[in-house]
Amino acid sequence: MKRFTRILTTLAICSTSLLANAETSSSKNSFEITPHVGYRFGGDFETVDGETRYTTKLSEELNYGVVFAWQYDHKRQGEFLISHYGSEFSKTGGFDPEQPTVKNGIDVTYYHLGGNVPISDGAVPLWLSGGLGLTHLAPEDSYLESETKFSLNIGLNTKIFVTDNLAFNFGGRVYGTFFNSDSKVFCDTETCAIYVSGDLWVQSEVNAGITIAF
Numbered sequence: 001m002k003r004f005t006r007i008l009t010t011l012a013i014c015s016t017s018l019l020a021n022a023e024t025s026s027s028k029n030s031f032e033i034t035p036h037v038g039y040r041f042g043g044d045f046e047t048v049d050g051e052t053r054y055t056t057k058l059s060e061e062l063n064y065g066v067v068f069a070w071q072y073d074h075k076r077q078g079e080f081l082i083s084h085y086g087s088e089f090s091k092t093g094g095f096d097p098e099q100p101t102v103k104n105g106i107d108v109t110y111y112h113l114g115g116n117v118p119i120s121d122g123a124v125p126l127w128l129s130g131g132l133g134l135t136h137l138a139p140e141d142s143y144l145e146s147e148t149k150f151s152l153n154i155g156l157n158t159k160i161f162v163t164d165n166l167a168f169n170f171g172g173r174v175y176g177t178f179f180n181s182d183s184k185v186f187c188d189t190e191t192c193a194i195y196v197s198g199d200l201w202v203q204s205e206v207n208a209g210i211t212i213a214f
Contacts, residue, residue, distance in 0.1 A: 029213040032069040036209025084109040105140030135177040144186040151177040167211040
């Protein structure tokens with residue numbers, strides 16, 4: 001996570017330097033970069049084994065990310081999204097109710113290509129966003145294998161411009177990651193840390209950031 005934070009800081013500094021030489025007319029802005037910080041929710045894995053059900057929970061933590069957006073036509077934008085957070089998963093339930101909770105670290109990062117369109121032009125304009133891409137799940141335990149799955153997102157956001165080139169950005173997204181039913185996740189040569197019963201894994205997040213346009 002520290003490395004990811006340093007990358008975002010570098011991007012913000014570079015973007016600020018570019019902003020100093022940017023055109024002052026918002027109509028000429030064709031590219032935007034939005035570093036953001038927020039909070040990630042959800043991410044429980046439900047597993048059913050016969051008549052037994054147990055849950056693997058992910059802790060809710062801060063997330064960090066960046067969105068690169070470019071003008072597609074007069075109204076629409078294309079975008080590339082990176083959103084990352086570090087969490088812990090804890091397994092509860094199972095065959096033995098006295099079994100202690102098992103905890104382990106995990107990083108979850110979304111890489112999505114998509115776009116956004118305006119749906120409201122009031123004092124607080126709204127954009128509908130969406131995209132497709134990959135979810136990368138990386139356990140901190142070096143003996144467990146990372147997983148990469150296809151995923152999608154949909155969300156709402158608003159940009160409140162304070163100058164022609166600078167805006168405050170607020171929004172939220174819902175992510176859906178695709179698994180095959182009865183999947184196994186984070187396996188070593190003998191065992192797997194998580195067993196999944198279901199096809200879609202859902203998380204959501206709320207974010208605030210600064211949009212720099214040039």
